Amino acid sequence: MIRMLLVGYIMGIRSERRLCEEVHLNLAYRWFCRLDLTLPVPDHSTFSKNRHGRFRDSDLLRHLFETVVARCLEEGLASGQRLAADARIIAADANRQNSTPKSDWQSCSIDPIDAPRAVREYLDTLDDAAFGGASPVEPKFTSHSDPASQWTGARGGPAYFAYSTNDLIDTDNGVILDVEATRSIRQAEVGSVRTMIDRVNDTFGIAPERLIADTAYGTGAMLDWLDQQRGIAPHIPVFHCPSGDCEAICREGQVSP
Structure with missing residues (x-):
């Protein structure tokens, strides 16, 4: 099933129902997924059942992700020194x-x-x-x-x-070192960067030299945490609210102080 998901991600097949149809008809996909011509393709409902059941209660997907990241570090595709962070909605x-x-x-x-x-x-x-x-x-x-x-x-x-999916990216070759899901508000997104930096340090022993991010991450508390507490040079514009009413902006759902 993981091989089928990889086919979907790589080939841009967003529908799991269509993915099952493509694997059923495409011999190259069958070969990659190790499915003999006589073997049936898993039903599309299997993905959702596993996602909300077995996979949700285990760290299998996290383990697979970190194994790939470790291989990228081992092969020199990522150094872990120059990182960038951003959120996608x-x-x-x-x-x-x-x-x-x-x-x-x-x-x-x-x-x-x-x-x-x-x-x-x-x-x-x-x-x-x-x-x-x-x-x-x-x-x-x-x-x-x-x-x-x-x-x-x-x-x-x-x-x-x-939701927001927050990525921590090694800028050498654009390798994503960590991912964290949050609500789509700035406090959660900024907090996720701290979580990811601590996690890659614990998992891979990475101590980055610098972090690149946009203005949303340029709060005083965040810049102090990076520079003074973690020794990471922040390449981040300082977040400034000229009106002084950041709470009002937050209530409009655009950003959060």
Whole structure:
């Protein structure tokens, strides 16, 4: 199954149903996935069942990712000295019509026993700095089906529910050293960079010399943490709020102080 997922990622096949069809018909894909002509291709539902079950409760995918990163370091494709960090917004599978204004959302009134999986996971991360505890500012809307997702208008168009995937990249050859998912607000994204830098240090013994990032990461606390506490030279523009009302900007869903 992992080989099939690799085919999907490399060939840009976003639908798992279509991926199964392509592997069924394409002999090269079958050979790569080690599927004999007489063997059936796994059903597309197998992916979601494993993702929400076996893989979700294990560190298999993290282990696979870190094994690839370790090989890149061993072969000299990454040095771990000059890093860049940024966040990408990923739209959540959540409908605006199935949401509640913040004034009507009371997490304490939810019974975890009767709640669906996504809601139970949200309740478990209310104090997590990457999700519920990332900011004291409440989102304008909360999704019923995926309350951990963030209502955001960061792209300048119509607002929608989303997550952020945060990447820590080695700039030598563009190798991604670590990834962390968060809500799409700046406090969580900035905090994820600290998490990733500490994690690659613990896992691979990497002590980077410098970090490149955009203005969103240029808060005083972040720059102090990089320079004074970790000895990392920050190549980051200083975040400045000339109006002094950063909380108001945060409430509009664009950035967070």
